[in-house]
Amino acid sequence: MNKATQALPLAGIRVVDYSHFLAGPYLSRCLAAMGADVIKIERPKDGDAGRAHAYFIKGQSGYFLQQNMGKKGLCINLKDPRGLEMMHKLTDAADVFVENYRPGALKKLGLGYEELSRRNPGLVYCSISAYGHTGPDAHRAGFGLIAEAKSGIMAMVGEPGSAPPLLRVSLGDMYTGIHGVAAVCAALLGRIKSGRGQHIDLSLYDCLVSMHDYAVQCYTLSGGKEIPQQTGHDMPQSTLYGVFAASDGYLVIAAQVDDAWKRFALLTGGEALALDARFHSAAGRNENRTEILAQAKAWVAGRTVAGCLAALDAIDVPSAKVQNIEEVLNDPQIQARNMVIEQDHPVLGKIRLANLPFRFSECDTSSACIAPGMGQHNREIAASVGYSAADIEAMERDGVLYAEAQP
Template sequence: MHISSQALPLAGFRVVDYSHFLAGPYLSRCLAALGAEVIKVERPTEGDAGRHHAYFVGDYSGYFLQQNMGKKGLCINLRDPRGLELMHKLTDTADVFVENYRPGALKKLGLGYDELAARNPGLVYCSISAYGHTGPDSHRAGFGLIAEAKSGIMAMVGNPGEAPPLLRVSLGDMYTGIHGVAAICAALLGRVKSGKGQHIDLSLYDCLVSIHDYAVQCYTMSGGKDIPVQTGHDMPQSTLYGVFTASDGHLVIAAQVDDAWKRFALLAGGEAFAADVRFHTSAGRNTHRLEILPVVRAWTTTRTVQHCLAALDAIDVPCAKVQNIDEVLADPQIIARGMVVEQDHPVLGKIRMPNLPFRFSGCDTSPTCVAPDMGQHNREIAASLGFTADAIDAMVRDGVLYRPEPDA
């Protein structure tokens, strides 16, 4: 695809990323990919907790490298007045401030929204927390796992009667992070007319409750009678739509639409099965689901995954193999879409990371640099804010600006 020389959408915007682990760093990684200058601020001496999260190669965390590519690194002691002064000068120049600490924690440091907005009225300040800044649980700590359990999502996953499984992807953090991207972009657009920034208060719990596409209205519109529960490998309210076992693996089939169902029924069950008018509507298929599933399973279990996929593709019924991650990375579609990026790391050499899904006709959002080492850009950033060389040297000497010593 031809990419023109059009500027990236957020070019010229400065983001101060004072967040850790996942939701905030993912959000700011997205802003960096969209062209913003993102300065990742960490605390001495451990830095972002994500630096200590597997998978490791040597001393480097792939988790951290993935979520912090494209950023500059600043590591400062905010409890020293010089560190707080530097941070205030930095936020005075910023368009966006991102944090994901427990509500009230940054106010104690002198970095709450009211204080920063008084200095910089145009600042868009985005807070991410487990429960948000209001409500009876706002003081409580939490992670994506907590939100996934409380949101009702986990209760619908897995086999009936068994403990729900872990989702194995950080749905709460990533979904909240991308909501933060949308909210920040909207606030920046609104600032064009108002001239003012604002505080965005995002909750992992809120975001996961909002993701429900069916369960909430199922309950409310039934007068509280219907509560979606675990159903295992298919959806009783959307027959036929589920996971099926083949002779050598698993596949998904989506034949819930009437026309697709009729084509699939003829393939899997023959003319009499396809002609059964009880199955010609969604309501009928749901009612007679337990008659349909054995026929489908008999068809898939006697064939390989590839045989099933070829037959389904031939009649235009949506389907896919349940792929392991090695198959995903080798998938020609993923390769063609550039969803795995290769970067040159100064220590690790070539590393491969998941790309972001942004595709613009006029610009390229491919990452331009690897995640920064802790405090990598301390001197550069301090100098850009007007600190003299002597002042910077003193802050480095006193540990106000911190950068770990390289291993001997």
């Protein structure tokens, strides 16, 4: 397949990324992978707070490297009038502005939506915050963990009666970031017809509440009688669907659909189980969940993970080993899908990072460009909005532009 028959879909779109940590940088990383010219704005001399986030090697943050690849770096003092003027010149010529500060913070700097859209009516301005720009909690700070706790998701995971576990992936940030990608692309498409950009107000809390595929409708349609609770390792409304312990590890089994259940029942309990009419409907299996779980647990416990998977694959019942990250990276499926990319880093040499899941038939979205050093592209970006070499040198001398030493 020829991956170069088309330009990347967002080629020609300029994005000013004034975000930090995860949700905003992930959003703009996705836009960069799809061809947008993304300018990463950082403050002297600490830069994006993500630079101080593990995992560290030789002073480099893998966290920052992963979420900021494919971007150009501008490090600028926005409290200096010259810095703010340059930022305005960038946003005047930009298509998209991404930020994830507390509502109102950028308005004080002269970078709020009203000001930037007045100067550039076509600008798509995307804000990400914990609670959004409206409502009684809009002023409150928050992170993904806060949204995960408040959203009702955390209350449904873990063992009954035990404290809910941390999810160990930044669900709130990443889910909000990818919603931002969709919203920005939709706003850019809408701009073709209207000629105007608009403000996108994304809340981590909103995004996670929208993620509920069952809990909200369960509560509302039951008149408030049903509140999903912690159930441990399976789903009471989808029997059989859960995590099971084999003799040497864990696997998941999804035999909740009628046909899959019948095959699973025949395998694990013979005709007596397969022909038991109590289990021939989803409602019947849910009503008799305890009996079914006991049968499944006993069958799995007497076998290795590999033995279980081989038997389940043979009868086309979906199943998988619970893999650790080493197993994931060595998985032939992940390797075939190019979900780990290799880049050349000036300090670290060859590095491997997680790829994005976009797959286009006519172009390749895998980024070969590493995340920028702080202020790495100051001169290039300043020149692109009309600053002379003398102007740039003066701003560097006065600390308006800052760049860390490049290796």
